[in-house]
Amino acid sequence: MFDKSTWIKLPRNVVVGHGVIEELGQAVAELHLHGDPLVVTSPTPNELAGDRLRAQLDDPTTVTIESASFDSIERVTEIARDIDAGYLIALGGGKPIDIAKMAADEIDRGFVSVPTAASHDGIVSGRSSIPEGDSRHSIAADPPLAVVADTEVIARAPWELTTAGCADIISNYTAVQDWRLAHRLKNVEYSEYAAALSEMTAEMLVDNAASIRPNLEESAWIVVKALVSSGVAMSIAGSSRPASGAEHLFSHQLDRIAPNKALHGHQVGVGSILTEYLHSGDGGRWRAIRQALDSIDAPTTADELGVSDDEVLEALTTAHEIRDRYTILGNGVDLDAAVETATVTGVIDRE
Ligand SMILES: NC(=O)C1=CN([C@@H]2O[C@H](COP(=O)(O)OP(=O)(O)OC[C@H]3O[C@@H](n4cnc5c(N)ncnc54)[C@H](OP(=O)(O)O)[C@@H]3O)[C@@H](O)[C@H]2O)C=CC1
Ligand SMILES: O=C(CO)COP(=O)(O)O
Numbered sequence: 001m002f003d004k005s006t007w008i009k010l011p012r013n014v015v016v017g018h019g020v021i022e023e024l025g026q027a028v029a030e031l032h033l034h035g036d037p038l039v040v041t042s043p044t045p046n047e048l049a050g051d052r053l054r055a056q057l058d059d060p061t062t063v064t065i066e067s068a069s070f071d072s073i074e075r076v077t078e079i080a081r082d083i084d085a086g087y088l089i090a091l092g093g094g095k096p097i098d099i100a101k102m103a104a105d106e107i108d109r110g111f112v113s114v115p116t117a118a119s120h121d122g123i124v125s126g127r128s129s130i131p132e133g134d135s136r137h138s139i140a141a142d143p144p145l146a147v148v149a150d151t152e153v154i155a156r157a158p159w160e161l162t163t164a165g166c167a168d169i170i171s172n173y174t175a176v177q178d179w180r181l182a183h184r185l186k187n188v189e190y191s192e193y194a195a196a197l198s199e200m201t202a203e204m205l206v207d208n209a210a211s212i213r214p215n216l217e218e219s220a221w222i223v224v225k226a227l228v229s230s231g232v233a234m235s236i237a238g239s240s241r242p243a244s245g246a247e248h249l250f251s252h253q254l255d256r257i258a259p260n261k262a263l264h265g266h267q268v269g270v271g272s273i274l275t276e277y278l279h280s281g282d283g284g285r286w287r288a289i290r291q292a293l294d295s296i297d298a299p300t301t302a303d304e305l306g307v308s309d310d311e312v313l314e315a316l317t318t319a320h321e322i323r324d325r326y327t328i329l330g331n332g333v334d335l336d337a338a339v340e341t342a343t344v345t346g347v348i349d350r351e
């Protein structure tokens, strides 16, 4: 008997382009939501685009959060309950978007994502990443009901946020390899559609790498479209597998060992160079990944990440411990192998 079933949750309206923040009201109206919105934002995005966003709505309550934390989720949830919010609107980078995503989930309401930076694929996905102490929780939630990504606003965000978003996409190459490996060796559920979409997204971004330059609105356009596509791949898979493999474990571990040194996307990019080498050795695509990262000004070395060689080695040799997700790291990479991997790929310099 055929007894498989799947449930794919996707954003209904995705609006990307110049000045589309002015179309937020229409994008929301088409969702037929009831009740008043609660706008969740952080200081800089609120200053840059808060008034334009609020002008689209009927005098909404705004809550500004300073940090991504469980306390912030609680505060936003409480305010949303107090005003009996019908839905939430997140305006900003990953921080307010993750908080709104979690709070909306908590009160069983939808949320709309209005990213002001293209810093990683969490801005369009159904996953949140919330730091707590020296660890980080990756939590499943519903994806946004709509995404309204104004490329005019995003193009003005600090360039390193955009290059981090690009690197998060480039890392899909190794994430998919890890997923296939886990499927073959551990019978992990796998979707060929999600894997193909994720790989194609990385490929298109690399093919367009030459057009990704600072202060170019077209760059914001390319990166946002790629992030949306990667988010859709995760929705089809029903997990972050298409976009998160061993390179993400390496990054999550770096977050613990060397907190707040580098952006998520930059860390996973360097992780991808390392794990591609582990997958395929010297003949693999690690040079192509490094070249792609380099061409968009993303870090390719420990030094450029602002971490030490030892921190890279510790992250690489312990990354397998932090999550029950089978990858090329298997039961752990020996220190000797880690030194060779990081030295050959030029991530560390042990001359
Ligand atoms: N859900 C997921 O899958 C993932 C979630 N994350 C989470 O996302 C967060 C990191 O994302 P990130 O986007 O870097 O975080 P932030 O939301 O903190 O944004 C980064 C910085 O850029 C500022 N900023 C945002 N937009 C603009 C703009 N247009 N112009 C100028 N400055 C701007 C913010 O200002 P201000 O300080 O005023 O907010 C902040 O200082 C972390 O909380 C991390 O845990 C990370 C990876 C994956
Ligand atoms: O960052 C992500 C995908 O790019 C989400 O991955 P995690 O599930 O590892 O948090």
Ligand SMILES: [Zn+2]
Pocket: 120, 121, 168, 243, 244, 248, 264, 265, 268
């Ligand atoms: Zn990521």
